[in-house]
Amino acid sequence: MIDTSLKTLGEITAEKLEQKIKRTVHQAGNKIQLLARRWDPKDGAPVFTKQGRYTSQGWTEWTQGFQFGMPLLVYEMDGDPWFLEYGRNSTRKFMAVHLTHRGVHDHGFNNISTYGNLYRLARTGRIQADPWEVRYYALALQVSGAVQASRWKDLPGELGYIYSFNGPQSLFADTIRSLRSLAQSYLLGQLLMEEQDARINLLRRLLQHGETTARYIVYHGSGRDRWDERGRTAHEAIFNPVNGSFRNPSTQQGYSPFSTWTRGLAWVILGFAEELEFLHSLREGEISSLNLPYFPTKEAAIQRFLETARATADFYIQHTPPDGIPYWDTGAPNLHHLDLNRPADPANPYEPVDSSAAAIAAQGLLRLGWFLETVQGTGERPPEAETLAKAFKDAPDVAKTAGNSSVFSLFTKLRPGTPNARDSHGSSPTPGTTGTSVSSGASEAANPYLAAGLRTALTLMEEPYLSVDPMHEGLLLHTVYHRPNGWDYVPPGSQVPHGESCMWGDYHLLELALYVKSLLSTDPSEEPYRFFVKGDTV
Numbered sequence: 001m002i003d004t005s006l007k008t009l010g011e012i013t014a015e016k017l018e019q020k021i022k023r024t025v026h027q028a029g030n031k032i033q034l035l036a037r038r039w040d041p042k043d044g045a046p047v048f049t050k051q052g053r054y055t056s057q058g059w060t061e062w063t064q065g066f067q068f069g070m071p072l073l074v075y076e077m078d079g080d081p082w083f084l085e086y087g088r089n090s091t092r093k094f095m096a097v098h099l100t101h102r103g104v105h106d107h108g109f110n111n112i113s114t115y116g117n118l119y120r121l122a123r124t125g126r127i128q129a130d131p132w133e134v135r136y137y138a139l140a141l142q143v144s145g146a147v148q149a150s151r152w153k154d155l156p157g158e159l160g161y162i163y164s165f166n167g168p169q170s171l172f173a174d175t176i177r178s179l180r181s182l183a184q185s186y187l188l189g190q191l192l193m194e195e196q197d198a199r200i201n202l203l204r205r206l207l208q209h210g211e212t213t214a215r216y217i218v219y220h221g222s223g224r225d226r227w228d229e230r231g232r233t234a235h236e237a238i239f240n241p242v243n244g245s246f247r248n249p250s251t252q253q254g255y256s257p258f259s260t261w262t263r264g265l266a267w268v269i270l271g272f273a274e275e276l277e278f279l280h281s282l283r284e285g286e287i288s289s290l291n292l293p294y295f296p297t298k299e300a301a302i303q304r305f306l307e308t309a310r311a312t313a314d315f316y317i318q319h320t321p322p323d324g325i326p327y328w329d330t331g332a333p334n335l336h337h338l339d340l341n342r343p344a345d346p347a348n349p350y351e352p353v354d355s356s357a358a359a360i361a362a363q364g365l366l367r368l369g370w371f372l373e374t375v376q377g378t379g380e381r382p383p384e385a386e387t388l389a390k391a392f393k394d395a396p397d398v399a400k401t402a403g404n405s406s407v408f409s410l411f412t413k414l415r416p417g418t419p420n421a422r423d424s425h426g427s428s429p430t431p432g433t434t435g436t437s438v439s440s441g442a443s444e445a446a447n448p449y450l451a452a453g454l455r456t457a458l459t460l461m462e463e464p465y466l467s468v469d470p471m472h473e474g475l476l477l478h479t480v481y482h483r484p485n486g487w488d489y490v491p492p493g494s495q496v497p498h499g500e501s502c503m504w505g506d507y508h509l510l511e512l513a514l515y516v517k518s519l520l521s522t523d524p525s526e527e528p529y530r531f532f533v534k535g536d537t538v
Helices: 014-038 064-078 081-094 112-123 131-150 180-187 202-216 262-280 284-288 298-318 355-376 385-394 398-402 440-460 503-520
Strands: 048-050 053-055 152-155 159-162 170-172 191-194 198-201 236-239 246-250
Touching: 014 064, 014 081, 014 503, 064 081, 064 112, 064 503, 081 112, 112 131, 112 180, 131 180, 131 191, 131 202, 159 202, 170 202, 180 202, 180 262, 191 202, 198 202, 202 262, 202 284, 202 298, 262 298, 262 355, 284 298, 298 355, 298 440, 355 440, 355 503, 440 503
Parallel strands: none
Antiparallel strands: 048 053, 152 159, 170 236, 191 198, 236 246
8 A cells, every 4th residue: 555654654754855856857858868869750659668768659649749748848848948849839730530530538638738828828928929829729629629529429327438549339438538638628628519510518528438438447346247346447348339238347458357457557546536637627507408417417427426536546556566666567467576565666577667657647646635634625435545544644743743844735735724724726715616625525535645646756766766877768667558569678587678768658647747847846836736727617
């Protein structure tokens, strides 16, 4: 289980964490420039490293947005104009083809990471952009979300999903994170037009996909099958393409349909946590007017997404070593040789770790904890969280033991009545919402997620996971792409892959750093980083 001890975490001050973020961003800048000098776009998108050099891997071009989105994140944290121009020019030159790509479920990866970041930076005044340029980014995002929504399979009971590149029978866990493209497009007022001018609401499809994922990808401990453990996920759900009936769980990159591929689990944690923030920003009537039987109100949708995020986050915390780095699959065949009560060992001879899953999950854990602290305020906890919360109830008062400069300002500045308390969108609570009136119970529920996310972030921003070798093109070491296919590089004399990087791992480590940096800010006008821009509304 991830170590959420306050005593050890309390030794990290906000200043020390900011230095770790600065170091991570500095290393990222070096890696980006190193790859930019060598990479030929004719070779396709870089996917993962072999012996420290990025290489492409034919499957889909789902990683190019990470390649050109990373310099935009570095610019946001560092301010070096080279990274802005490299990211902006590369987006204009290479990313347009991804806007109308109907063959993949990856629009949220490719296009939010590039056009989305540029639009956000322009709208929030972090970059100078002419009105036509801002409109160009907005139009790109509108198109991307509608095209993503067109890759659709209807199911009985008003359900449905964006199907994977495997075909209309296939729902992937990953796609919940890609729903951000539908969310941003919806906020920009976009509809999808289909046969006989049918007008398709993108929010409706987002909610349908979310509920279908919650039912068929995520297990809730309800006896669905013999391996129904609360919070476990399948990588893929297979449906009968003729009548839409569910057939079976499956996997492409995990060990088994009945074990949990940890990167798929991480995508689900972050996807649901992030969409909670989006749903909270909507007006009540925007959801109730859709007449979905399972989401009659905005609150019903939020509670379902929250229930799913909590379940998967609890499972991740319970099944991950103390340092926050998971092994690639919770049912991997040689995992029994390893002590999961010790920090993960990336060079072990039995099973590889996947630090990219950790980078994704850490942001999801922090976002979930932040949402519970600032918005929910119910004080309710799932049974599995009781033992996680106990460590916090029994610990010394953080405010007394760590001081005002402690990194636990992430937690304590949001307590009821604190002057710096903000809602999850960085603004004062609106009348009738919970806002700062967070009960102590809600804080107990949030703390395990915040602490687990912070623990993981601290691990990732240090060796052996942070790459400091000036000739290695990757930023985050010890990632795994496709263990069943054997694509990952295994060093001579080793039994398992380790020491290599991947585009999504590098990007999500930077996005994690940006999110934590925004939480640490003492500027009351600075909002926590999120993918959509406040003020965009239909």
